[in-house]
Amino acid sequence: MTEKTNLIITDTQDELKRGLETARKIILSGGVVAFPTESFYGLGVNASDEGAINRLFITKRRGSDRPVLVLIPCPGYIEGYVACIPETASELIKQFWPGGLTLVFKAGPEVSPLLTAGTGKIGIRVSSHPVAAGLTRTLGSPITGTSANISGQDGCITAQEVYKSLGSGVDLILDGGKTGGGKGSTILDVTVEPPEILREGMVGREQLQDFIPLSVRQG
Numbered sequence: 001m002t003e004k005t006n007l008i009i010t011d012t013q014d015e016l017k018r019g020l021e022t023a024r025k026i027i028l029s030g031g032v033v034a035f036p037t038e039s040f041y042g043l044g045v046n047a048s049d050e051g052a053i054n055r056l057f058i059t060k061r062r063g064s065d066r067p068v069l070v071l072i073p074c075p076g077y078i079e080g081y082v083a084c085i086p087e088t089a090s091e092l093i094k095q096f097w098p099g100g101l102t103l104v105f106k107a108g109p110e111v112s113p114l115l116t117a118g119t120g121k122i123g124i125r126v127s128s129h130p131v132a133a134g135l136t137r138t139l140g141s142p143i144t145g146t147s148a149n150i151s152g153q154d155g156c157i158t159a160q161e162v163y164k165s166l167g168s169g170v171d172l173i174l175d176g177g178k179t180g181g182g183k184g185s186t187i188l189d190v191t192v193e194p195p196e197i198l199r200e201g202m203v204g205r206e207q208l209q210d211f212i213p214l215s216v217r218q219g
Helices: 013-028 050-060 075-080 087-096 130-139 159-169 205-209
Strands: 007-009 033-036 041-044 101-106 121-125 172-175 186-189 196-199
Touching: 007 013, 013 033, 013 130, 013 172, 033 130, 033 159, 041 050, 041 159, 050 159, 087 101, 159 172
Parallel strands: 007 172, 033 172, 101 186
Antiparallel strands: 033 041, 101 121, 186 196
C-alpha cells in the first residue's frame, strides 16, 4: 500500500475507537469503508443512501441485478427494515445472531430497491466480529455487508488484498488483521415455508435442522 492509503489498524481499543469514529463520519458522508468480518473483508456504505449504494456497485464492478445484504447493530433494529418476522425467523435469530447466518425477509417499505435488486426481499445479519459489529453500533444504523472485492474474484482476507483489489475506490480500510476466510455467511430465505437455503456457509445445514425444517434450492 502507499502512504496515501487511508488505513487504520485496529489492534488496540484506542485504535479501534478512532477507526470506528473515522469510519462513521466517512459512511455518513456517502463514503465507502472496508472492514473485517468473520470470514472475509466486507464493504460498507450507508444502507439508506442510494448514492452511496450506487458507488458501491461501481467500486465492486457489480451489476445492480444482484441483492446486497445489510448488517444491523442488533436484532432490535430489524423491525424497521422488514415487512414481517416469521416465527421460525425469531427462533433462528435467538440461536444464531450474532454470527454467520444471513436471513432473507420481505423488505419493508423504507428499504431501497437497489438493495433488493427488485426482488422485494432483503438479507440481514448481525455480525459477531468485533470490528464489523462495532461499526454498526457506532453508526446506529444498517450498512451494506457485501464482500470487499471485485465481483467474481476471490474474497479478501487482509487489508492489503482489499487495497490490491479495490484501490482508491475505498475511502478507508479498517485493518483488523487476517480474517478466517473459508465460507461466507449462510443465506437462508425465511419468506417461504419451509425456509430455503440459498447459500450454505458458516452455519451448516445440520445446525439449522436442529431448529427448523429446510428445503434446498434446486439447480
